Amino acid sequence: MKILIAIGSKDFSKPTLKLGMKVAQAFNAKTTIIDVGEKISEFSSQLVELAQDQLESWDFDAPGVDVLEWAFNYLSQNKLIDTKQTETGFPKNRLIDDGEGRKMVYLSGTACEDVNLILRNGDIIAELREEVQFGEYDVTILGKSRKRNMSHDLLQYINSSILIVNDYEDQKFDKILLPLDYKDGMLKVAKYAIRVALALNVGIDIFTVFDKDKSQKKGSNYFSKIIKFIRRSGVQYSHEEKQGEIVEQIIKKADKNKIIVMKASDMSPIKRFLKGSIPLSVMNECDVPILIVK
Template sequence: MKILIAVGSKEYSGPTLQVGIKVAKAFNASTTIVDVGEKVSEFSTKVVGLTQERMESWDFDRPGVDVLEWAFKYLAENNFIEPQQIEAGFPKTTLVEKDGRRAEVYLKGTVCDDVNLILRNGDIIAELRDEVQTEFYDVMIIGGSGKRRMVHDMIQYIDSSIFVVKNYDPSQEYQILIAVDDSPGTRKAIKYGVRVAQAFGIGVNLLTVSKQDHFGEGYKGAADRAAKFMHRSGIEAKNVFKVGDPAKTIVDTAGDNHIIIMGASTRSPIKKFFKGSKPLDVMENCRCPILIVK
């Protein structure tokens, strides 16, 4: 399992990193923290490289290094990296340059073997998409950006599962809300739900929604299998059946005290454009964190 945690600023990325670390621990995952800084010219990249190689005492960094340094301190405070690396401090002079847009710091983790810090420079969506495609991440964890279209595009065009840390409040008592139906994505969503429930030490509500006042055998069977899987995994779970519009019902049931988990839409981008997508509708209207499993 490989997890990518995307951070964007020291001021607003704390909840994203906090949730990301919890999930990474539950999955025992290889973890990478990435910041996408503003695009730098080829000349600037070379100047930064020369400065780091020859004049380490200069405080001259490429855009985004300060965010990685903040992430390093956060990892250190939570004992997520080896003590000897914490004592040595953030190794910004040893950034490994892979090309003009990507630099990496390798760290030794305490919970999992690999904890890497990545700095990319350029367009946010393009850089994150390239990172996921080339490094084959299973889950990307992002903040609930105020730029709604940006999050929408990430979910639609990035191949990994995406956890949107939307309105996360560490003091809130959450439960998991898993949207259950007879679609292929439900089974994988259930498996992810077990790990997230374990990460937070909380119970699960398995929500099945029908547009009509009738639940077919497919829906009932899916709900029954989900409950049995949860109980075998030692997770406290209960089935909830409601009638209504699926997206609206999920949002209303979740409120602000659930973490929503649901499978991704199987519709093509063209069909999503004309007919919409239930996971995207839920993500745009919910008031809590949401994991869309692909």
């Protein structure tokens, strides 16, 4: 598995990095930590290039390097990278421009397969989308945006599953909350829930919500197949059925000791923007981590 952890601030990104590395460690995943800094003007770019040629004498830091250095120090303090690479501090001289609009540092991980640090500059949505496409990541992990349109755009344009960290205070998770519906693609969602449950050694709370206007029998056969698949995985599980409004019921069921794993919306981008999707509504109204599987 390949995981991308998006950070953007030394002040607000610690929960994202902490949970992101915990998930990466659980999966022994190839992990990249990315900071998308502000777009550099053409004039500033020329100054940066000039300064980079004289880094040793000027001790000049390109925009965004301080955030990568903070991430490096976090990895070092928590023994998540090889100690041989931490003896001399953040290796600015190994921050390599790879010719793809990225500056990178390659590190040897101790808790997962390897760890890379990447700096991009520009629009956050565009740069994250390009990085996900370039690196073919399975999961992108990021913090909850305070801007509702930003959350909508992240879900719409990033072509990977997305784990929204929300409020994470280093709590120990005890369950995966898996809301089921009878639409295509739920088997993949169940597989992700099983992988997370096995990695974290927790059980799965399967949760189905039926609208008052829809027959419960419509999805019963489909649900039984998913539940049978989860049972065969060996993961402990429970199954509860409720009737009502699905977003409201999911929020009632969620708590800080659970990770929600649910399917991305099938609606078109226009309908999703006008009506709002169920995952987006849950994400906006709920303060627990949520993995949205695409």
